[in-house]
Each structure stands twice: as C-alpha cells, then as structure tokens.
Amino acid sequence: MASHAISSEERSWSIGTVLSRTFAILGDNPLATFGIAFLFGAVPQSLYAYFVTATLTTADRASTMGAVAVSIGSFVIFMILSMLVQGALVRATLAHSEGQRATLGQCIGTGLAVAVPLIGLTILMLLGMMAGFMLLLVPGIILYLMWSVAVPALVAEKTGVLGAFSRSRSLTKGARWKIFGLLLLLIVLVWLLSGIMGIVMLAGGMMPAAANGTLVFSPLYLLLSGVVNTLVIAFWSTAQASLYVSLHNWKDGPQAQDLADIFG
Secondary structure, three states: OOOOOOOOOOEEEEEEEEHHHHHHHHOOOHHHHHHHHHHHHOOOOOOOOHHHHEEEEOOOOOOOHHHHHHHHHHHHHHHHHHHHHHHHHHHHHHOOOOOOOOHHHHHHHHHHHHHHHHHHHHHHHHHHHHHHHOOOOHHHHHHHOOOOOHHHHHHHHOHHHHHHHHHHHHHHHOOHHHHHHHHHHHHHHHHHHHHHHHHHHOOOOOOOOEEEEEEEEOHHHHHHHHHHHHHHHHHHHHHHHHHHHHHHHHHHHOOOOOOHHHHO
16 A cells, blocks of 8 residues: 555655655666656757757758747657656656556556646646746746646646646645745756766867857767756656655645556
8 A cells, every 4th residue: 555655754744755755766766767767858858959959050041940840849749758757757656655666668658648638737837837937937936836746646646637736736735935945956956967967078078069060969968968867857757746745645644545546
C-alpha cells in the first residue's frame, strides 16, 4: 500500500522532505527518471539547438518567416513532450511512495495516456500566468504557486483539467510561502549546475561559433548540453511530483489507492 514508504512521516511537510524524496527517487530509479528526461526532453532540445537555432541565427530576411514558423512548431512539440515527461515522472514518484519501482515502459505509458488533458491544462495555465505576469508580475507568481501541483493532481487523481486547478489550489493553501522558497531553491540549484557547465564549455572552447555564415555546434557541446538538460528536466519534474506527494500526505494522509487502481 502507499503508506509503506511514508508511514513514519508526521502530517507535516518541509522543503527538506521534498528534496530528500526527489533525490531518493532519482537514485532509486535512474533508468526511468533520467531515461524519460533524456528521450523526451534532452534529445528534442539538442535537435532544436542543432537545427532550428542555427537556422534562426543565420536566416536572411526572406527566410525569417519560415524559420519562425518552424520555431513555433517546435515549441508546440516541446510542450507535448514536456507534458509526457511530467505525467511519466508522476508515475515513478507514486511508485516510489509505495515502495515500488515503475519501469520505463510503465512511466511512458502513463505519460502517453494523460498527454492530451495535460496539454489542455498547460495551455490554460500558461494563458492564466501570462495574464497575471502582465499585471505587475506578482499575480502571475501567485497563480503559479496555486497551480504548482495541478499536473501531478491530474495524473494521480484523474481530476480532469478544471478539477486539477481546484485540487492544486486546495493542496497548496497554507503552504505557498514554503512552495515559493522551494521554487527559489530549485532555480538556484539549476542555475548553479547550468553555470558550472557553461564555464566548463567556455573554458574548453566548446561554445557554438559562426563559420561561413552558419552557427556550428560541436559534438561535445551537444553532448554536455544533453547531460545538463537531462539532469535539470529529471530533477525539476521529479521535485514537482514529490511536492504533490508531500502536500497530499500533509492534507489528506498517505495515498490510499494502489497504483493498479490509479493507473488501471
């Protein structure tokens, strides 16, 4: 049952609990977590950098519109793949909370099963936050905090798109300052990792350079970028799912349903 892995936890949560659970999941199931982040996150981003970014950088005025259209299409694909990653890693996180280990295939299957509603959720979330950010930034941040676990709520509880917003708002109530602190900490950690790898690439002369009117990416740059993107995507998505589990345990107690019931 779901209470096996967390029966000793009190009905409270902390940033440390979320981070420790995140690292435990990544360490316990690296094939599923990092594999999904690599296949559906890092690889598309590397392909985007190699093909689309180079095209946009060197496009003349006549071909700019075509390059922009490709960029917009790529963004849509990224959104779809990002939602697959989110759904898949929620499955891995819930399995870990039951003392189990979800396979790569099980996680991908879950991501595919919920991809369509998650895309709808993401579109509404982006539109809402964009409107909030246009109102002097703060409303957008508040909306992000309120909706920070909408994705895992939709996957784990099958709430539907609108129900996921309501469920996330309920789970985050009374905890949004802590969630804001967690968000800042995650951003700092991601910046540190990206900054370190950027320094390594710059010192090693691996940064993209223009040659004969074309932006050239070295294989080593693409490799290291892929590693960084894999780590960041896996860490961020798993932390979001871990936050949901912590908030759920805090508000409602440990998950009562078996995975077979949730994803059956």
